[in-house]
Amino acid sequence: MNQAYGESATVNGEELYLIKQSEFNYDIYVSYYKDGNWAKAIKLNSKINSPKHESSVSISNDGNYLYFSSDRNGGFGGFDIYCSEKINGDWDKPVNMGNTINTTDDEEGPFISKDNKTLFFSSKGHRNIGGMDIFFSSRLEDNTWSKPENAGFPINTTDDDLFFTPFKNCSVVYYSKYDPKGFGRNDIIRTEYAHDVRDPELVRKQKEEKQLNEISFHEEFKTDTFTIQIIALKKPVDIRYFKEIENVIMIWGTDGFYRYITGNFLTLEEAEKNINTIISDGYSDAFIRSFSSLRKISK
Known part of the structure; x- marks a missing residue:
C-alpha cells in the first residue's frame, strides 16, 4: 500500500x-x-x-x-x-x-x-x-x-x-x-475547533419574545435601536472575511467572544428587512438584537 x-x-x-x-x-x-x-x-x-x-x-x-x-x-x-x-x-x-x-x-x-x-x-x-x-x-x-x-x-x-x-x-x-x-x-x-455560538441568555430571551404579542414586543424596545449579529467567535477574524456584508463592526465581549454586527436600525421592521439577505449568504446563526443588550456585555 x-x-x-x-x-x-x-x-x-x-x-x-x-x-x-x-x-x-x-x-x-x-x-x-x-x-x-x-x-x-x-x-x-x-x-x-x-x-x-x-x-x-x-x-x-x-x-x-x-x-x-x-x-x-x-x-x-x-x-x-x-x-x-x-x-x-x-x-x-x-x-x-x-x-x-x-x-x-x-x-x-x-x-x-x-x-x-x-x-x-x-x-x-x-x-x-x-x-x-x-x-x-x-x-x-x-x-x-x-x-x-x-x-x-x-x-x-x-x-x-x-x-x-x-x-x-x-x-x-x-x-x-x-x-x-x-x-x-x-x-x-x-x-x-471553536464552533460559532449565540449568547445563551439571548437565545432564551428570543424564545420568550416569540410568545409575546407584537404590540408588547415593540413597546419593550421602543426607545432602543437594533443591529444584526452576524456571528460570534472565540477567535477573531479579519473584517475582510465578511466581504459580501457592508459596515461590519467587531465587538469584544466580557464573556470572551468576538461578535460581528452590522447595521443600526431604528425599528425592528427595518432590521427584519435586512437579516434575510445575511442568512441567505450562509450565516444561519444571524439574529436581531438590541444595542442595549450589546452594551451590557461589551468591554
Whole structure:
C-alpha cells in the first residue's frame, strides 16, 4: 500500500479505502485486514473508478456509503463529490451530489460524519477566504443537503485547506493546510475547533419574545435601536472575511467572544428587512438584537 493516500477506514477497522496512482490516473482501492495483516489493495469496480481521476474518499460509519471526489465527465466542472451505496456487497453507480454541494470549480476531500448527517469538504467554488476552504453541509429530512457553510477562521486561510477530519464530536479536528513556516508544502494540523455560538441568555430571551404579542414586543424596545449579529467567535477574524456584508463592526465581549454586527436600525421592521439577505449568504446563526443588550456585555 505504499504511495497511497487519502485513506478512510471503516469503524470496525477491517476495511481501508485509499487512493493509488494507476497507469494514467488515480483510482480508489480497498484493502481488507485479515489474520493480523492488510491484504493487497484491490481496485474498486468501474462504476466507481472512471478514466479520469478519483482524488479522495470517505466511507460512512456503517460501511454502506462511499463519498469521493472525481473529475469524471458529466459533472458541474473540475472535481465534484459523488456518493455510492453498497448494494448486495458491491458499490452501485455513484450519484453526483448536485449543485448545492458542487460548483463549476473544485470540490475535494469529503468526510462524512459518524451519523451520516454532516458532510465536510473543501471547495474553491463556494464563497471563501481564498484557495480551497473547508465547508460543511447537513443532511435534511427529505434527504437533500443544506447550503454549505464556511468553517471560518482560523480553520480556513487564504491558501488551500483540505481533508478536514473531526474527532470527539468535532471538538478536535485534523486537517491539511499550507504553512510557509511548516515542515513542507502542506502540514497536518491538529486544533480544537471553536464552533460559532449565540449568547445563551439571548437565545432564551428570543424564545420568550416569540410568545409575546407584537404590540408588547415593540413597546419593550421602543426607545432602543437594533443591529444584526452576524456571528460570534472565540477567535477573531479579519473584517475582510465578511466581504459580501457592508459596515461590519467587531465587538469584544466580557464573556470572551468576538461578535460581528452590522447595521443600526431604528425599528425592528427595518432590521427584519435586512437579516434575510445575511442568512441567505450562509450565516444561519444571524439574529436581531438590541444595542442595549450589546452594551451590557461589551468591554
